[in-house]
Amino acid sequence: MSNDKTPVSVIGLGRLGAALAAAFLADGHPTTVWNRSPEKAAPLEAKGAKVVASVTEAVAASPLVLTVVLDHAAARSLLEPAADDLSGRTLLNVSSSTPDDIRALAEWATSHGADYLDAAVMAVPQAIGTPDAQVLFSGSANAYERYGSELEILGTTRYLAADPGVAELFSMGLLSAAYGTLFGYVHGVALLDSANVKPTEFLGMAVQWLNGMLAFLPSLTREIETRDYTSGESSLEINLHALEYIEAASHDAGVDPGFVLPTLDLVRKRLEVAEPVHSVAGVFETMLGRT
Ligand SMILES: NC(=O)c1ccc[n+]([C@@H]2O[C@H](COP(=O)([O-])OP(=O)(O)OC[C@H]3O[C@@H](n4cnc5c(N)ncnc54)[C@H](OP(=O)(O)O)[C@@H]3O)[C@@H](O)[C@H]2O)c1
Incomplete structure (x- = not known):
């Protein structure tokens, strides 16, 4: 069966990452997942996710790549080995950090040819996929124009500014x-x-x-x-x-x-x-x- 939904990769399957990956799967997106502790991928694999063994494979699998880990530093260190594969993709970072740290991550990702979008999730993971989940975006307007309508499945979405740190602010x-x-x-x-x-x-x-x-x-x-x-x-x-x-x-x-x-x-x-x-x-x- 053909599928015109954007393929998505989710790196980080803690409470929030697992909920986001499940929402994409439920909406029919081809979804690739990776987590440091691999056992957390099993419930998503059962729902149809493709589980990969490395971040590089996860980045290569989709034009839209989410990082949902502890903070910007964890996201950056995971992405470093896959930096060459970021070119032409959109990095949607959902990991929380200070606005300045987010700006630095955005600059690094952009220097490797990625479009950078940041998301601040104002919700508990259980609310993902309902209007109660406010999801705030900032960063590349092009990326939001391309993917914004598909991201509406996550909750009540808003694009705030081109400055990537603004969503965190x-x-x-x-x-x-x-x-x-x-x-x-x-x-x-x-x-x-x-x-x-x-x-x-x-x-x-x-x-x-x-x-x-x-x-x-x-x-x-x-x-x-x-x-x-x-x-x-x-x-x-x-x-x-x-x-x-x-x-x-x-x-x-x-x-x-x-x-x-x-x-x-x-x-x-x-x-x-x-x-x-x-x-x-x-x-x-x-x-x-x-x-
Ligand atoms: N939960 C919420 O209500 C919520 C709401 C809004 C925003 N957020 C933000 O979303 C992000 C994830 O939150 P969460 O609730 O999903 O946290 P969580 O359940 O504690 O999961 C943390 C995730 O980060 C990974 N991780 C942590 N340090 C890492 C490192 N150094 N290298 C690789 N992976 C690492 C963990 O991998 P392992 O599984 O291997 O430990 C796990 O996948 C955080 O920045 C948080 O502030 C969370």
Whole structure:
């Protein structure tokens, strides 16, 4: 039976690589796989993947080659022996790293004649293939034009910029926002534990509260974009008091206050140059080292 789907090679079959390879197989792509620990290829072979014994064979097998390993350094060291075979292919790197490390990997791959595209996957592997999986791309616009429609099977896809590091930068922005929320929630649970309140008693209230907080993001964004912090809804002084209370209450309850301390520090630094009534969003300037 003829197949007009692009042949794909997936190098790295950990949790994410295996999910991506399975999604390509399910969509009918001829799929070649390689993994350092070969036993992880067996379930994909059972689904129709071709298993190869070397990265060089994996690169040679397909015009679209994915690396889904620990980081850029692992991807680069795996690809080095296959560098001559990269020419004319598209390298789609899904391994996470800093934007600068991704740029260096892109430069190296491009110097060997590859089109480089980077993907940041904002999802757990189980969500791959559903709209809940946000997959962000940056790098070669030509590569995205060629393969973007086929990559839509992975989730909700977006091409962001020609700069290959930009997808990772978005990923880090989203993760930073999530970590603030998730670790802050755990700190809240720890505070309540000191009064024997069960986490489940807190959960519903926290979800309602955090959903309400999300509605606050547009006004923060407007203040940051206009750099006008004079009429914000939430002042530095009110938030300074709240953060100081949380620090003191944590000490009283025997809970590590570490989560709130960097934020308290930022607010105090901002107050050295801004009015107490100014918006808390002005810490943006402090983060960038502006006054
Ligand atoms: N899982 C997620 O939810 C998720 C979401 C977004 C992005 N990511 C990113 O996707 C990448 C892969 O994540 P994962 O969840 O699939 O991780 P994982 O399950 O821990 O798998 C790691 C993969 O990298 C390989 N690997 C690690 N170091 C290597 C090296 N030095 N040389 C060759 N292969 C090496 C492993 O090979 P072995 O099997 O031989 O150990 C395995 O295939 C990471 O950069 C991660 O940040 C993951």
